[in-house]
Amino acid sequence: MKTAMIGQDIPTLLPGLLTDLLYTGREKNARVAIEESNPAMQDVLRGYGQAFFEAAGLGGEILVSGSRDEVLDGADVVFYAGDCQPASRFFQDRTALESDQEGDPGLTDQARVNGGIEGLLHTLRAGSEVMKLCDSMDSRCPQAIVINLGQPMARMTEIFVRRGYRCFGMGRTPLRGANGLDSYAKRMGLKPDQVDAVIAGLPGFAFLLDMKEGRMDLLDRLKRAAKKGELGSLSKRWLGWWDAVPVGDVTDHAEFLAAQEDYIPDERPEFGESVEKRKERILYMNTIREQGAVSREGAMAMMLLLSKVPPIRPMRLALALVRGENADVPAVTRRNGKELPQLPETAMIESDLTLVRGQEESHGIRLPDALAEIMREIDETNRYAAAAAMGDREALRLCVETDPALGGLDRLYCMDVVEALIELHRDVIGI
Numbered sequence: 209m210k211t212a213m214i215g216q217d218i219p220t221l222l223p224g225l226l227t228d229l230l231y232t233g234r235e236k237n238a239r240v241a242i243e244e245s246n247p248a249m250q251d252v253l254r255g256y257g258q259a260f261f262e263a264a265g266l267g268g269e270i271l272v273s274g275s276r277d278e279v280l281d282g283a284d285v286v287f288y289a290g291d292c293q294p295a296s297r298f299f300q301d302r303t304a305l306e307s308d309q310e311g312d313p314g315l316t317d318q319a320r321v322n323g324g325i326e327g328l329l330h331t332l333r334a335g336s337e338v339m340k341l342c343d344s345m346d347s348r349c350p351q352a353i354v355i356n357l358g359q360p361m362a363r364m365t366e367i368f369v370r371r372g373y374r375c376f377g378m379g380r381t382p383l384r385g386a387n388g389l390d391s392y393a394k395r396m397g398l399k400p401d402q403v404d405a406v407i408a409g410l411p412g413f414a415f416l417l418d419m420k421e422g423r424m425d426l427l428d429r430l431k432r433a434a435k436k437g438e439l440g441s442l443s444k445r446w447l448g449w450w451d452a453v454p455v456g457d458v459t460d461h462a463e464f465l466a467a468q469e470d471y472i473p474d475e476r477p478e479f480g481e482s483v484e485k486r487k488e489r490i491l492y493m494n495t496i497r498e499q500g501a502v503s504r505e506g507a508m509a510m511m512l513l514l515s516k517v518p519p520i521r522p523m524r525l526a527l528a529l530v531r532g533e534n535a536d537v538p539a540v541t542r543r544n545g546k547e548l549p550q551l552p553e554t555a556m557i558e559s560d561l562t563l564v565r566g567q568e569e570s571h572g573i574r575l576p577d578a579l580a581e582i583m584r585e586i587d588e589t590n591r592y593a594a595a596a597a598m599g600d601r602e603a604l605r606l607c608v609e610t611d612p613a614l615g616g617l618d619r620l621y622c623m624d625v626v627e628a629l630i631e632l633h634r635d636v637i638g639i
Contacts, residue, residue, distance in 0.1 A: 209530055210239040211523075212283035212349065214276070214341060215290025215358060217480050218242060219253060220489065223510070224517035225287070226257065230264035233527045238268040241279040250274070252490055255497030263501035276341075280348035285526045288341060288364075289357035292333040292636055295479040301326050301629055302475075315617075315625065320473050322360040322412055323463030324613035325622060328593050328604075329629050331363045332637045335597025338364055342371040353529050355522045356541070361411035362556040362587070365541050366594035369556075376529070376561070377541030378520045382407055382414045382456030387439065389455060392416065395433070396426055408548060408559035408573045410583055410590070411541045412460040415452040417573060427453070441470045450579035464586045466615030489513065525561070532566030546570040550580035555587040585612050599639055 211229070213222070222242075229235050240257065244250050250272045257270035273279055280286065298321070305325065307314030318325035338358070345352060354375040356365045361379035368375035383389045383400065389407065393400045398421060406418035419426040433439055434447045442458045445468075454461050462471040481489065495509040520539075528535035540561035544551050547559055547570045562569045575583065589611045595603035608614065608623045630637050 209235060209284045209527075210241065210282055211285045211287065211526070212280050212352070213240065213242045213287045213289075214279065215243075215288055217289035217291075217357065218287065219244075219249070219493075220481055221287075221289060221357065221518065221522075222253070222257075223513040224521065225523045226260045227514060227517075228521055228523035229527070230260065230266055230268075232524065234266065235527065236266045236268070238266070239271070240268070241271040241273065241283065243274070243276055243279045244272050245274040249490075252493050252497065256493040259496045259501045259506065276344050277348055280344055280352075283345075283349040283352045284530055285355060286341075286345060286349065286352045287355045287357060287522060287526070288338070288368075290334075290337055290341075291358055291479070292337050294330070294334075294359075297333055297633065297636075298326065298330070298477070298479070300632065301329055304629060304632060305625070317467045317473060318613070318622075319475075320463040320613070321477050322460070323465075324611065325626060325629070327360060327463065327613070328596070328607060328611070328626060329633065329637075331360050331593040332597050332630065332639060333633060334358060334360065334364060335367055335594065336636055336638060338367045339371075339598065342368065342373070345373070346371075353526065355526050357520075357522060360590075360593075361541050361558075362590040363594040363597065365411075366556050366591055367598060369543060370594065370598065374529075375542070376525060377411065377558075378522050378525065378539065379411050379541065379558075380457060380460065381519050381539050382558075383538060384519050385457055387443065387454060387456060387458050389416070392419065392430055392453075392455070396421070396429065406560075406571075406573060407455050407539065408575070409557065409579075410464075410586055411556065411558045412456070413464055413583065413586060414455055414539070414558050415450075415575075415579060416455040417452065417575065442468070450582065451576040452579045464589075464613055465582075466612060485516075489516070528563050529566055533563065534565065535561075535563045537561045537563070542568070546572060548573055548575060548580075548583075550575050550577070551584060551587060554591070555584075556590060557587075582612065585610065589613075596639060601639065604639065 254272040302319040305315040320327050354368045354373045356377040358364045361377045365377035390400045393403050404420045409415050434443045437444045492509040492513045496506045499506040525537045538560050541558045544555040544557045592603045592607035
């Protein structure tokens with residue numbers, strides 16, 4: 209199996225990807241190709257990867273190259289974890305959305321990573337990178353399975369699917385964090401593996417629909433806590449609106465909704481690694497490269513690297529798909545089909561993925577009716593945004609007209625703002 213890895217976040221994910229490929233998956237004679245344009249970083253990744261392959265002892269090779277065509281040629285799976293200068297472009301837009309009048313915040317509330325006006329601009333910029341990648345894949349690996357790790361998750365996955373690729377996405381997991389399943393289980397005095405939970409919705413907008421320990425219903429207890437405000441004011445409000453408890457980072461959920469008085473978007477969201485974390489990762493990779501993965505120093509560096517790996521396990525998903533295996537993978541983004549029957553079959557959803565011999569099986573999960581209604585609105589907006597990133601000007605207009613995140617705002621004025629921001633990024637947006 210040849211795996212191609214594209215995007216600036218791949219080095220952060222690489223320790224977990226290689227561990228699952230060579231140790232958990234035991235893939236023999238695997239070929240891994242990584243796109244990297246910086247010569248110094250090429251040496252780091254190549255040396256680290258070679259030490260990893262030697263320690264696993266299963267054969268195979270790693271290629272690190274600045275040539276995208278070489279990396280993609282003949283790939284069975286493409287991992288994409290890229291973006292278009294996300295931090296600098298985001299802050300450029302945030303400044304532009306501020307008002308020049310004293311005491312007037314302007315539209316800074318719309319400076320969101322995945323929703324609202326800035327979420328649309330993020331989609332247009334990131335989508336231009338995905339379109340370029342698809343152009344290369346069309347000639348080098350047209351049958352490849354795509355594992356999308358890039359944001360905005362629903363919208364980038366949608367573009368890959370529209371371009372004809374079998375694509376699955378994995379974003380920030382709802383299983384971890386302040387409102388993650390692990391926190392909810394801990395609240396009940398349980399470990400996450402002691403509960404059976406049904407989590408479903410849209411990427412970044414997932415809800416806990418059932419939660420049990422054996423035959424004991426835990427969801428009602430959690431709803432009572434939410435109703436009392438013990439899970440936060442947003443969870444309390446949404447329980448009243450939709451009779452459902454959000455799971456995962458609730459600030460992600462709020463990005464897709466109209467401004468709320470107790471939600472303030474993060475002024476300095478994180479985009480990938482900090483400089484300090486990057487330096488630390490390179491130090492550990494160089495230690496393994498120079499000392500080997502099985503030396504005392506190398507083993508310690510490997511342990512430290514793996515301790516910082518994000519909780520998602522995209523390589524396990526890729527192996528199950530390529531090998532045609534049975535698997536249950538949590539929080540996977542893909543086309544709906546019949547998974548959530550109240551949403552369109554073309555909706556881009558997130559829920560546990562069940563594979564039987566590598567093919568999807570639907571669970572037929574029911575949503576509260578009010579929750580299904582708002583999800584249909586958000587999904588429609590996501591698909592309009594993806595179509596706009598692919599060059600559809602009418603979809604751009606419809607996205608602004610339908611986006612729930614723009615509720616209460618003058619849509620014509622918002623359209624003018626979007627057009628002005630597109631001009632600001634004309635070097636990377638071709639619509």
